[in-house]
Amino acid sequence: MSAATEGFLAMLAAERGAAANTLAAYRRDLAQAEEAIGDLADAPRDAVASLAGEWASLAPASVARKASALRQFFGFAIDEGWRSDDPSGALPAPRTRRPLPKVLGHDQIAALFARAEEEARTNDPKAVRLLALIELLYGSGLRATELVALPVHAVPRDAPFLTVTGKGGATRLVPVGGRALEALSRWLALRPADPPSRFLFPSGKGQHFSRVRLFQLVKGLAGRAGLDPAAISPHVLRHAFATHLLEGGADLRVLQTMLGHADISTTQIYTHVDAARLVALVNSRHPLATRTTSD
Structure with a gap:
């Protein structure tokens, strides 16, 4: 160059x-x-x-x-x-249409977690690690690269938040639910101490767990849960986190912060999946919603 x-x-x-x-x-x-x-x-x-x-x-x-x-x-x-x-x-300036995210249904999420929890009951370190990984993907909406590179000190001690370093080195606090905290606690009790590593999910030679390996494990779990591995990935679980929070009434600005999006237009892509809720919201909350045409 x-x-x-x-x-x-x-x-x-x-x-x-x-x-x-x-x-x-x-x-x-x-x-x-x-x-x-x-x-x-x-x-x-x-x-x-x-x-x-x-x-x-x-x-x-x-x-x-x-x-x-x-x-x-x-x-x-x-x-x-x-x-x-x-x-x-x-330079050419092609008009591109951003693809809509793949959306997992609640039943698919339930099947995936049921399988992960069943495997983790053996207390096998790899199974417990996988449970902790998918809890953080779906429960906190982390990017794959953010998740695998989490340092041990990012794990909350007295507050239910993770300190995450995202794109461009930007740091944000991400809430962690009770299920994810429990899975993390189980993993920390089994996490290998030798060789020493600063990463929450270590690999050999002091490095962190690889992003490629994370994709492989998530797809493998999907197959064992009776789901199509091609339809599930770490990024799809992040999409599910965002989509299901919006379905539950989450504010778009709050979701933008949790996802680490610099521009809210990136977050707005998730609103397409919640059209029914938005229609219901307009019908119930709009100032004219309670007025009849004869008023």
């Missing part, structure tokens, strides 16, 4: 606190663009425009992501004095 793109990535890490996965995605997109048109700090506008052809076979969401990475780079390049022009206008 060119020195300019390396400098941009260094800025993302140092000034914006971009996560490792985010940096890896930016690095990949910028490297592929440079392979196609050369050093981005010097690439002429027509070369930038030619990327539309390079990306023709990609999904609109992928094109939008790559174009966003380049727009941010070009803005940085202008700020640094590497470019005097902004060729971002030559």
Whole structure:
């Protein structure tokens, strides 16, 4: 990669606190663009425009992501004095529709937890660990990356909250229910102390439990519970947390805080699943709801 793109990535890490996965995605997109048109700090506008052809076979969401990475780079390049022009206008701007989240029903959640609880009754450390993991995914709405990287000190001592570090290094307090606290207590009693680790869910060599392994375990549990593994993942359990809280009457702003969304528009995607409740709310709470047409 060119020195300019390396400098941009260094800025993302140092000034914006971009996560490792985010940096890896930016690095990949910028490297592929440079392979196609050369050093981005010097690439002429027509070369930038030619990327539309390079990306023709990609999904609109992928094109939008790559174009966003380049727009941010070009803005940085202008700020640094590497470019005097902004060729971002030559990039394609596909209209993308954000996919609606997969939604698990209450019966599916019940089946998943029934199986996890049954397996954990043996007090096998791996089964108790899995129960604690899914309790935190569904009970607190954590992202997979947030969950596997939780340090031991994040576990509440005298308050029912977890201290979670989310995207961009932002820290938030997440409530933990009684079931999750009980599962965590059981796991801490069985958690291996050797080798020492600062992580709540340790792996070998002082590292934390991997995100890939978490996905594998959740899908395996789904299969044993008689559910379709393809329909269930850690992220789907996070969606279920949000959806079911909204069904129960949770405030959207409160949910935004718990999920760690920077923009409430991201949280609003969950409102589609609760249309019936919203109609009932309007019919019961609107000032004109109690008036008849003859009034």
